[in-house]
Amino acid sequence: MPNNANTNGVLEEALERLHASGPEIYEWRLTNHAPMVVEALATHGRSASVHRWLDAYEERLDDFPDRVSPVTDANWRVALGDTRRGADWIGYFLRAFEERPWRDVLAEWWPRLLPGMYGGSTHPVIRVGHAVRVITESGENAPRLTELAHGLGYWAARHRQIPGVVPLSGAPDADGALEAVPAIRDSQGGFTERLAQVDRLPVWSAYVTDPDEARRRLTELVTAATHRYATHGHGNATMLVHAATAPNAVLRTLPALPRALWVPSLHAAWTATAAVTSMYAPPEPSPYTPATGTTAEEVFERALAHGDEHVIKFADTAVDVGDERALTAALRAVELSEPLSY
Template identity: 30%
Template sequence: MTAPLDIALPAPRNWHADRALSQAAGSLLKARPDYRQLDAALTRLDAVSPALTNGFYNHAPMAVEALCSMGQGDEAPAWLEAQADSFTLAGPEGAPLDPDDWRALIGGRTRYPEWRAFFRDELKDRPWREVLSLWVHRLVDGFSSSACHAILQTAHMARALHAHETPVRLNALANALAAWADRYSPLPVEPRPNQGVLDFHATLSWITLLPEAHAPGEGAITAGYAQLVHADDFAEVTSLVDLSGALELRFDALMQEMTRLFIAYARTPYTVIVFTHAVTATAAARTLSTLVPDALGRRLLFRAFEHGAALMAAFTPLALQAPDPIRALPPNYPAYRAARHGDDHIIKLTEALLRAYQRSHNPIYLDAIAQAFAVLPAPDRD
């Protein structure tokens, strides 16, 4: 009689899959930032409003910086040209803002030009990292404002400034902070003291999903946030999360958890877009955390987690109506493919996952890239 094996036999290897993963990983690791086109792109966007003609947030500043960060800066001019018809102008400035009255002015949604002028003056008089730290401190509780796009824009512009300080990039940071201040809107949940007893995954497992009667459909992400008033235990559960430990490692752990969330629930083009924001918001918070004091970075960590938990609570019921996620292989040269694909969410998601993969070599980030490309078709450019 043959003795039973006491070790597991290796699974048959899929050489095509191995080759695809190897090529994707290799091209990710070789990607290097190329910011030569960034200032020209940001100059073109300088007078543009945060709002597009359809009312949604203008992703262009974020997307062109992400293209440059992935080494695809040469694609930025053509990408901007393709988007230009959707831009609106910021409009003329009104009376200057009173800096002593900032608490009453944030979130007004009517004074973006004045906020832009205010932050440009601030950045002329003080070091940009000082201004950034002060205003992230003041605005961080509005992390999810405009579906977190304001903080995304701020992080992309701060990263560009950290790479090289120029007047154009200072103005771009002013524009980002202005959008965040003007659109400031905290989630509709009562804050609770942090209890710090569960890791990210365990805390998410306790999140109660919105009941079907209150779950949002395929509308604005902010409509999903509004339904959190019906999630009675949301603040209590999110307060359980443990934020202690080395900040960069905690952000890496959160990035992995948000990527798992994406893979589980990004099943349709709409839910790809929704859960992309769990990943990209975490990446943005991580970027900002390296430029501000540690205590503020810890607040960013919590708000990024809370934001992902909010998306999970609000949009998982919709995601579960679709079939299981598509399993696919990542495209060769994903940074180049993202640029050619052209969707702003694909560009920003690929860039965020690229950075996470470069830090950890964890194939989960390649799986997420593969799923995004498989589910979200390229925009119709005709």
């Protein structure tokens, strides 16, 4: 279904509008999802809807943040994870792309950023995945490279790790491993408070060493997490979307990375998906009712009509998976989520 001939300039116009805004909506401490959504709309042949959707969403956005002090090759370790330094980090990556090919910069920074995938509720890696997809599938240009710099800069500023996780017995497949994830003991509080309670996760991908096997397993993980939403999304309609969209962002980035980075990418993606599952798992699953006969085209159109940013991005991932259960999961997100009025 995706239409990769999105070079008509609409995406570029939208990205240029958005790059005057910050990566977060500070009043509510929420992520700016617009760059990810407009990329998904353009990639799925909905360029005509990009500016109309953005007009409705734009009132939420904040100005680009103030700079503090330049990030350099000498001081980046001190700046990593400093949430005040978002503009500084974006500036660092913009300069890096002027000096070196973007794939070289990405290959250098990907292993540095992977351990902090949890920062910003996994949104930074998702933003990077959208930017890499459009560049690798439709070509690079200035607005797309700027978008990748914004995504990487946001990730570096929001870099956050979870140390000391006890490994539990796993399962042979991703479905079983997700089923084995224990829920956190206290389900109150936001993402940061819940993440601090994640201290036990099943082992699933730890023994993979072959890059091709890592890619296969990552695909399996995206499928399993997308499917699971159909019966478990009510645990938190918004946050459980990320159990699927975060590993899919990693999967989309693999073709742009050296093969040596595929295995650690799988390990990080599994831990992030398992952590989100642990944090928001409902006490019981809901019944599964398949959306028989519904096409991917219809599902994405339903998501666009609904308008919620998480619904659109989840439908984007569900269409990647492409089977009936994935499309059913996307429609479940439509049912569970508050629509955007536009």
